[in-house]
Amino acid sequence: MKCKNCSRQVLINDYCKDCFIKYFEKEFRKGLGNLKGKSLCIAVSGGKDSLTTLYLTKKFYPENKILALLIDEGIHGYRHGTIKSLRKYAVEWGIPYKILKFKKPLDSMNPKRPCSVCGVLRRYYLNKHARVFNVLILGHNLDDEAQSTLMNVFMRYASRFNRMTVKQVTHELFVKRVKPMRYLSEREVMAYFLLKGFNTSMRECPYARSSFRDVVRKSLNDFEYKHSGTKLSIIKTYDSLGIINNPVNLGSCNACGEPSSNEVCKACMILKG
Numbered sequence: 001m002k003c004k005n006c007s008r009q010v011l012i013n014d015y016c017k018d019c020f021i022k023y024f025e026k027e028f029r030k031g032l033g034n035l036k037g038k039s040l041c042i043a044v045s046g047g048k049d050s051l052t053t054l055y056l057t058k059k060f061y062p063e064n065k066i067l068a069l070l071i072d073e074g075i076h077g078y079r080h081g082t083i084k085s086l087r088k089y090a091v092e093w094g095i096p097y098k099i100l101k102f103k104k105p106l107d108s109m110n111p112k113r114p115c116s117v118c119g120v121l122r123r124y125y126l127n128k129h130a131r132v133f134n135v136l137i138l139g140h141n142l143d144d145e146a147q148s149t150l151m152n153v154f155m156r157y158a159s160r161f162n163r164m165t166v167k168q169v170t171h172e173l174f175v176k177r178v179k180p181m182r183y184l185s186e187r188e189v190m191a192y193f194l195l196k197g198f199n200t201s202m203r204e205c206p207y208a209r210s211s212f213r214d215v216v217r218k219s220l221n222d223f224e225y226k227h228s229g230t231k232l233s234i235i236k237t238y239d240s241l242g243i244i245n246n247p248v249n250l251g252s253c254n255a256c257g258e259p260s261s262n263e264v265c266k267a268c269m270i271l272k273g
């Protein structure tokens with residue numbers, strides 16, 4: 001088959017290698033929006049999604065102040081591989097980085113639902129440390145976003161559902177988020193990452209298999225396989241609900257003052273509990 005843009009051999013999405021890379025970068029650029037003059041904190045894990053985000057943000061905004069921020073959750077044997085990759089690429093691309101550790105390693109907390117505890121604390125620390133920047137950039141892809149949307153529906157997390165798209169949260173301590181890969185699938189990100197010749201640890205978090213997200217991920221992949229376009233439909237439906245323009249006014253945690261929809265935020269409950 002021939003590429004829909006030129007006459008070369010198709011590699012992925014009806015594109016040849018070069019045309020796919022161009023398509024991917026154009027979509028990413030669109031997802032970033034106009035960040036001229038803004039200081040940017042990029043949440044990184046050192047995995048393929050965040051490294052792609054780091055590389056392309058720097059490519060499109062080489063003059064901006066950029067920091068790569070990695071939160072080390074303290075999961076034995078898991079994070080060191082991607083930290084090594086982050087260090088290597090950050091130096092290569094000339095981007096400063098910072099690594100923060102959970103005060104108590106996740107392993108030592110022995111939580112009943114590790115992924116939800118980890119998620120709460122990671123978001124908490126990211127928001128706290130990204131605050132001195134104008135924008136927090138997240139490397140979530142279409143698969144992540146479709147999973148999160150469905151999870152919030154299944155779990156009846158109406159408030160979180162509202163907060164998922166970034167524009168509508170108002171709290172002076174809540175950093176504006178941008179997700180440039182919201183419409184790019186995991187498969188596309190992986191293809192781009194490999195075609196650019198990048199590499200990193202692809203090891204999965206040891207807790208991931210026991211999570212609710214994993215159940216949703218598997219079902220969604222199965223659905224996508226049988227009904228191509230499902231993931232995008234979920235996101236587009238969510239986007240068209242109209243809640244996007246309705247701001248959510250977050251309150252503040254009584255204990256730490258951070259943005260929270262409860263009297264005491266989940267992070268404080270975990271850290272003190």
Ligand SMILES: [Zn+2]
Nearest residue numbers: 003006016019
């Ligand atoms: Zn082509």
Ligand SMILES: [Zn+2]
Nearest residue numbers: 253256265268
């Ligand atoms: Zn708190």
